Amino acid sequence: MVFKRTHQDGDKNMKMTPQRMAILEYLEGNTAHPSAADIYKAISERFPTMSFATVYNTMDMLKEKGMVLELAIDPDKKRFDPNPAPHHHLICVHCKKVVDIHSSFSLDLSENERNSFDIIGNHVDFYGICPQCKKKNKSGQQVK
Amino acid sequence: MVFKRTHQDGDKNMKMTPQRMAILEYLEGNTAHPSAADIYKAISERFPTMSFATVYNTMDMLKEKGMVLELAIDPDKKRFDPNPAPHHHLICVHCKKVVDIHSSFSLDLSENERNSFDIIGNHVDFYGICPQCKKKNKSGQQVK
DNA sequence: CCATAAATTAGAATTATTACAATTTAATAA
């Protein structure tokens, strides 16, 4: 998804501030699935006055607009996905790197397995060890 | 999995305390995927002296022994699965209820999609709305 | 420019979790 930096119809009552522009720019095309702290760090470098609250406020707004997803991949902190289109993830169990998987799988539940839920969607997490962590492990390093 | 309440070879240096017995008993056959707070509340009713730290300590130990899994399903808090056998989950997006799905799916990644990771496993989350929340929504209630 | 609603900010508050150090206790063996 390409973020717009100018006002559109749907964006009434949404001010375009330098902080937001910086966040949008940082997120655009970003496939690293950053945490709030990642975003804050990256942007406060060039924008030292920015507050953490602004990151959370902005991400909330983007969530509500459906422009980013909040991921529950890391039990310790929320991470964001600037790509709200349906896709799956490959996650390194050591360093928590998250890589997008764009294949689609046919995942159907039987009547019985649906447990009377209305099914909305699904998501596959693949777990593994990334090439970097493989190297580190070989050389005897400990990642967490 | 059935938890043992007596010492076995692998359980050397593991004391069987009343608190642990209460936690094991609470977890046995529990399919509700409780949080630490859920466990604490349930057990401190009958065991008012118990500390939150004991819940966390015990769950850490059970994780290390592979008897429970820590789930990253709820971004706000960790939840535990007393069933460490591979299975999938159906999650209500309103109330965060988690139901086990025991079917298996063939989920293979192409060489290219593997991104040079060593793949260890996978997990499918199905999202939906549970029957209780469907009812509540109809009657105009708001669930968060 | 002016008015003003919305956004930013610093910092306080809250929540979940982890760390710590003193006390208690389960398990072992005399």
Next chain:
DNA sequence: TTATTAAATTGTAATAATTCTAATTTATGG
């Protein structure tokens, strides 16, 4: 049984992520 002792429990402090708040600043429209 009793003594020993390593491990577990406990209350509390510390930390980390996130949310809340109230004062200040600012983007936007007229």
